[in-house]
Amino acid sequence: MVSDKFRNQQGKNAKMLSKSKLLTSIMFFLTIFLFLIFPIRHSLAQEGRLQFYANGEELIVAGFKYPHLTKDGWELNFEHVYVTLTEITAWQSKPPYDAHKGGNIKGVKKVALPGIHTVDLTKGTLQNPAVLVGELTGVPSGHYNTISWRMAKATSGPAKGYSLLVTGSAKKNGKIIPFRIVSDNECEYRCGEFVGDVRKGFVGKGSVADLEMTFHFDHVFGRADEPLNSEMNKAAFGFEPFAGKSSAPRVIKLSAIHLGHVGEGHCAFH
């Protein structure tokens, strides 16, 4: 009897010990889990959203109209202005990127918008000419003071095969001609901070910030309301070279024009 009782007690003790071990293990892993999850949740709370916009500005949305004619006096109306963008990357660079010096971006942090995006810049409005390209969530907070992107050939859609496709009509001295300007040239732009009415790229806890890829078509066509000997007009083609009799598309090289900007700030491109 005593021996049976002893054996029962031993069995109970063994079960209790086993339960105790199990409980200890659960507690251990729970502690580890809680230790891990709380800092992660805290880190995630330091994230916000970052939107990327493409902007052809008023000259694309409204067209080159008097007094903002092309440098050679043409009025331009745009039907479509497709730009195809990829490798869009926002950087927290340190030191801030100097586009005039060019070279590689020294980024402390970077976030990239995946995919190839073809955007029609004419879809903006006069009040807000910028067109949303995409948005990232879960972006670590900080000041994204640098942006880089590549203009690449579209793989589908109306601009397929082109990095830039501009269609519309031009008017001068009562003559109206349609035009189609294309480029299959690929070009990478590396830009510093947005230069404009507001500073951009400040991502805070739970907030929405934006960055802009600005396209200056006055660097292609020039402006009649600027001196002809200005740096921009000297480099711009004007519209005359595109006003041939043939209806074949006119081809331009992106590397020959300073198209990509950040607001009024210039970009390094190659």
Added chain:
Amino acid sequence: MALFLINSPLFLENAQGHGANIQYQRCEGIEITSLYDSGTPMAGARVLIFAPDKPEVAQLEGITDEEGKFRFFLDSSQEGVWSVQTRLAGHGAMAYIPIGNSGENGEGKSSVAVPSAKARASLSTTQRLLMVLVILWGCLGTALFFSRKKN
């Protein structure tokens, strides 16, 4: 470029006998010169100056002179990187002025934070080390379980 302005003490008297005096202190100033790529001065450009503690709102505003120059004083108690923007007729630029030790531009280490991998990007070294330890603990436990002696 550092600029030191020193005004000399000056005593004036007028008919009413009201005295006036000017006190002076040395201040460190900044002079910027804004140029087009061609080297032409950006005369009449709008200047905005942003302090390190409120980088989204301009603390000072001004206009460049005919040589593209603008002079201003910084609150040197605000250490960090001061940002200066100049804009004129579709052209503009930013400059960054480090003030004090905390404002010195260092060479940042590059690291990639991919938003689609939020949790991974947010893990600290300690958390990663703990995760490795937990995995090792699990492996050890599994190994001991299979290597135990069966009674």
